[in-house]
Amino acid sequence: MTRSDFPEKWHDLFAGYALGNLTPAEQAELAQLLQATPDLQQTLREYEAALAQLPQALDPQAPASDLEERILRAVQPSPVSPTPVPALAAVPLFSRPYWWALGGAITAGIWLLLGVDNLRLRQAVTAQTQALKRAQQDLTLANDTIQDLQQQQDQAETVLTSLRNSQKAVYALEGTGDLATAAGSVVTLAGESKAILVAHNLPPLPADQVYRFWADVETAEALMYCGEFTPQDNEPIQWSLPSVACTAPAAQVLITIDPVTASTESGGELVMHSLPAPG
């Protein structure tokens, strides 16, 4: 049977296979056909090859002229390839130049290895030194932070100890005038003869000015000067009370701003005053 003698149905199956548009039933039919007549594979290949000829009819277009070199560069072995090897192999095995060349190559190789190794060691040492410096800086910073925290803790413990152990009077304060937003509390400690102020929005003062603390006590006809202070970064402020009378419960306490050189006989600008005790 020649190929032209094949039933037209078979050619339909071959063409449908090459085009990829066989139905499942046709696929099964073709499979049975090929199994029964393996020689039909050749005809099937002819259909596939005929379809694959289509691009030959395209108008030929040339890619970029450098594409060839790009492809060849991509497949070229690394330029570090051992090109000296064929030259060495071409020299008689036991000739003197061979040993000189071999010795030289080995020496050069050893020096190269040592050089590379030395460079790596230097780089490693430099990196380690830099890392050590950074670690030392971090450690110093951490130590400073710890010292600061310890100082704050000491101060807080001192305050707490004083508060626990002393007779105390506590006053709530509010700002007035230019410092209307200021607020805080002040504690006078009888046993310690000192006062502790916790204030907010109490600004620092010029070097020639100072805050002064005054108390309205029964034993004095006028406001009693009870010490002065300068605020420090919202930390509790402590100062010594100049008189035992300052530790007695007061009807009111005041804070003024005064020149450092001003007399303590009278106060300057009023900036805070105590609030009446609740109840």
Added chain:
Amino acid sequence: MHSKPETLAPDCLQTATDRDLLTAIQQGQVEALREIYRRYERLVYSLACKVLKTPEEAEDLTQEIFLKLWQSPNYNPDRGTLSTYLCLITRSRAIDRLRSQGARYRLVQRWHHTHPDRSKANPPLEQASLGEQAHRVRAALADLAPAEQEILEIAYYEGLSQSQIAQRLEIPLGTVKTRSRQALKKLRRLLQDLT
């Protein structure tokens, strides 16, 4: 003990057969790849351009095809001509790129499975110059009815399904199938001596 394979001399490259060049490529002879590239760059690039539409994509695919030939030359000269193989894998990969998702055409696999024995050292297609071959294929296509030529080219270059082709051409699905098969049967008859 087997002897070391001989490499092709540079002045023999241009006259070497595709089979010899591919053997040299398998031995790592870069100049053999250069010769293969010069023989088929236009065919591969033109097909890639036809399917992918943009020169950049086509160039990228052309590079991929020849690098693939170098890195893992799955092509077996006994199973068909190199130009046919290159067209198959170029079209397959180009359509894969068009369909970033979806079923992958299995033309390459089919090629390996259904071309088990082609031992002729110099098949007619390989002997024919590409110019002559192009002339034959153009003439064969010209013998088809315009509608047959159109449907064959859409099916081949665009990788559309039968229903997509029917929608595009506004013809019944059955007509797509009948017409495309009829066209391929004619083409195969006209190019029988080339295939």
